[in-house]
Amino acid sequence: MKKRCLVVTGGGDCPGLNAVIRAIVKRASAESDWDIIGSRNAFNGVLLDPMEIIELDQSTVAGIHVRGGTILGTTNKGGPFAWPIQDNDGNWSEVDRSAEMLRKLEFLNVKAVINIGGDGSQMISQKLFDMGCNIIGVPKTIDNDLGVTNITFGFPTAVEVATDAVDKLVTTAESHNRILILEVMGRNAGWIALHSAVAGGAEVCLIPEIKYDINMVKERIDSRIQNSRGFVNIVISEGAKSINGEQQFQENPEFGHHNARLGGAGIQLMHELQTAGVDTDIRVTILGHLQRGGKPIAYDRILATQFGVKAFEMVLDKDFGNMAALCDGKLVSVPISDAIEKYNYVDLNSDLIKTARDIDICFGD
Numbered sequence: 001m002k003k004r005c006l007v008v009t010g011g012g013d014c015p016g017l018n019a020v021i022r023a024i025v026k027r028a029s030a031e032s033d034w035d036i037i038g039s040r041n042a043f044n045g046v047l048l049d050p051m052e053i054i055e056l057d058q059s060t061v062a063g064i065h066v067r068g069g070t071i072l073g074t075t076n077k078g079g080p081f082a083w084p085i086q087d088n089d090g091n092w093s094e095v096d097r098s099a100e101m102l103r104k105l106e107f108l109n110v111k112a113v114i115n116i117g118g119d120g121s122q123m124i125s126q127k128l129f130d131m132g133c134n135i136i137g138v139p140k141t142i143d144n145d146l147g148v149t150n151i152t153f154g155f156p157t158a159v160e161v162a163t164d165a166v167d168k169l170v171t172t173a174e175s176h177n178r179i180l181i182l183e184v185m186g187r188n189a190g191w192i193a194l195h196s197a198v199a200g201g202a203e204v205c206l207i208p209e210i211k212y213d214i215n216m217v218k219e220r221i222d223s224r225i226q227n228s229r230g231f232v233n234i235v236i237s238e239g240a241k242s243i244n245g246e247q248q249f250q251e252n253p254e255f256g257h258h259n260a261r262l263g264g265a266g267i268q269l270m271h272e273l274q275t276a277g278v279d280t281d282i283r284v285t286i287l288g289h290l291q292r293g294g295k296p297i298a299y300d301r302i303l304a305t306q307f308g309v310k311a312f313e314m315v316l317d318k319d320f321g322n323m324a325a326l327c328d329g330k331l332v333s334v335p336i337s338d339a340i341e342k343y344n345y346v347d348l349n350s351d352l353i354k355t356a357r358d359i360d361i362c363f364g365d
Contacts, residue, residue, distance in 0.1 A: 003111040003112075006046075006110045006113045007021055007024055007072065008042055008116065008121075009038075010074055010116070011117045011121045012118070013292050014141060015142075015153075015292070015293075016154050016300040018065055019065035019305050020305070020308040021064065022064050023305040023312075025060070026309075027313065029058055038071075041073040041074060042074055042121070043079050046101055047083060051104065054071075068294045068295055068296065079124060081098050081124065099131070102132070114135075114311045115137055118143070118145070118146055118152070119343070122146070123340050133320075135321065137339065142292060143187050143192070144189060145187060147341060147343065148342075149325035149339065150325075150329075151326055154296070154300060156297055156300050158192050158291040161291050162182070162184045162192050162193075162235070165182055165200075166202055167200055170200065177229055179231070179233075179283070180231070180234070181266045182233070182235050182287060183263075183266030183286045184196060184291065187262060190205075190210075190239070194356065197235040202233045204233070204363075207363070208241070208345075209348055210364065210365050214269075214272045216362065218276045220232070234269070236266050237265065270282045306326075307326075307331075310331045
């Protein structure tokens, strides 16, 4: 019987996921003793009864590298360590099914697992590795907030989408003499906001790493708009907050979601500006899941393909407990524990921050 490698895509969807899956299958096709299978909706496909497992071969993955999303589906709730169950009284609780899942993998003759995901997914990878699972990680997140690797696939496409939005909003802001606020994703890291603000030529960029002073933002606006003439484009990360405020969250009543749903930073900023005395017309655009969807740009397809090939070669080398990463332009294997140990915040002393300040982008500080 051939050995099986299970591929899993977990967390939020991300441009480039299908390119990783395709690369794994194509690289594995050169090995006569390996088959590739996938679990639907992260590890949930293994945990369901009956299991939802898909055979992945050359015909299954043909041409999928240009498609957004993931053919395996994904989820950020449930999983082996927090499986939701409804009690007799109607309330929900969670149970740990990790040991059961490992027995199911053994039944399926799975000799290796490749888990494609961000920090939450890789935390699961580390816990499974500690239990004896032969697991490899692949870094995926549009937020670019995973440690060790220089970049995660999906981030460049998200920046491209956000930059296109800035470009479009600049023209309408100028036409109507307005303040246009664009709220982008990123959770607690301001990478998407920073890159799209620099690329799109925004006047103000507000990121989680720098608490903004609303008076400093108003001062920049006042310098740009005089006698009701002029315009300002602001890019704000969903996790940004003022020196006197808190991050904005949206209520999520659905049981099983462990990540707080950020959102509303742009609306909050508008209210703060109006309270501070800004009387120019302000409009807010929340880009939302447009950043996650659609075709991956060429760079993401290439990077995702490289990660997929590297991941399967790590399987062949039995390099378990590690994650594929891009470091200083080279594909390397790094401990998953290192990748999840340190959150990848924007370095405020980085060249890109300096560049942004040198071209007079205001960070509200």
